[in-house]
Amino acid sequence: MKVRTRYAPSPTGEPHLGNIRTALYAWLLARHHGGTFILRIEDTDQKRQVGGGVEAQMSALRWLGLEWDEGPDVGGAFGPYVQSQRLEIYAQHADRLLRNDHAYLCYCSPERLEQVRHEQQARREPPRYDRFCRSLAPEQREDFEAQGLTPVIRFKTPLSGETATHDVLRGSVVFQNDTLDDFVLVKSDGYPTYHLAAIVDDHLMEITHVIRGEEWLPSAPRHFLVYRAFGWKPPLIAHVSRILGPDRAKLSKRHGAHSVLEYREQGYLPDAVINFLALLGWSLDDHTDIISRQTLVEHFDLKRLIPNPAVFNAEKLLWMNGVYIREMDADGLAAAVRPYLEDAIGGRVDMELLGRVIPLVRERIKLLNEIVDMADFFFTDGPLAYDVATLLGKKFAGRLEDALGALDRVIGRAEAVEVWTHEALEDAIRPLAEEAGVKAGDLFGLVRVAVTGKTATPPLFETMEVLGRETTLERLRSARARLAAAAG
């Protein structure tokens, strides 16, 4: 059997990590079996349409490399792939249920439904539709029609017995039918609800495996009943658990980014996000954490999915991103990091220079955007922004004259360096520490701030080498001048 899976977002906003994880599992399953991955847009709620929602979903998938084989933009043999374009199909299927006596027209107003719910709650009963229209006399119906009321179509849920659903992660989950109510299949605006549209589409599109959020588990019996009413065989359904915030509540903005697109902006790598998300509820074995996309595709298996909710561990994602950054080749990393740099300095970056900077920063950044903090001074002209206190640091605090003297000697030695390499620079400058009676690290700290404006940087002499003779000397002299000015 050919495996066909789908990611079926409703375009009400940008996709969050939970959404994308279901997309990832669906994609992995399809790719693992050489099957088909489908993108379907579930836009059946006219009130919740958000502009750009579809584009946001697509760009998230594209960024992560979860390419789809059939979908709104690429088409396919089972289209259209946008539910609002399939209204005719749902209407026909709703009609079929009506004729089979599996559904009925309901004329109850929202006000009446609201009232019924209120009364039930007052009586401490579960709020459910009271089935008022389930057995309407023909003349009553004509009366409602005459009043110009537009009905909804409701499913005729069995009043007794039980419905067994099957979930890939949990096995059989049984529901008593008397705890279910007659849910709406088609709204009064003619649009289907999820309970009709998703079932019809999954069947018509020959979906073999449905991967969706756990929040759907309570409505699974409805879906099984609809499949049965149509005489269809349900696909295998896997309800994936939720991703929780550190407080075990719903993941929200406070816990980092909400949209996966924000992770892209911050400089997370697609492979790292994929790897991390895959491991939230799935495992390869008992010891592997870094797993390539290819390995994921080769070994992904529904059997290793677990049903318990996972708390989002932002530190681990960050660590993993660092691992992937360190594994990137130099050109790739340079290209990835470039936009962040150009954005920060407001101009074009010299790629030849960047190429020499990369080896210095690669193992010092965990996020692409950290390139700015770590290396912007390589790309800026003009005076660096730091104050004298930072320049002096702890060791030279209150010892302006000593610092001035030390800097003078550093400048002298640096000027005398013939071949501008980090080895030559270190050979020239390191001995100065002993001569000046300070620890090498303290002297280097002074020079570091002078040359970079920062206290945490890549190794000093390599930095000076890449910066070049001219810039380095200019910055050293500038620092000297500031000290002299401070000394009066």
Added chain:
RNA sequence: GCCCCCGUCGUCUAGAGGCCCAGGACGCCACCCUUUCAAGGUGGAGAUCGCGGGUUCGAAUCCCGCCGGGGGCACCA
């Protein structure tokens, strides 16, 4: 209120009766390396396997009860 799901180190997880007085990873601590920051190396702390009963020679693993957490109960998905 009713229905459903879940419950192993702080977190992600391995574990499908003896290999587990519970393994790996992130984070944390210490030491090593070291010019800062990282990266790397070594070692360490950290879980009475939610609790209580069973079953069994033997249970994290099977059964029952309880507790805790989460989700659902729309003309939203």
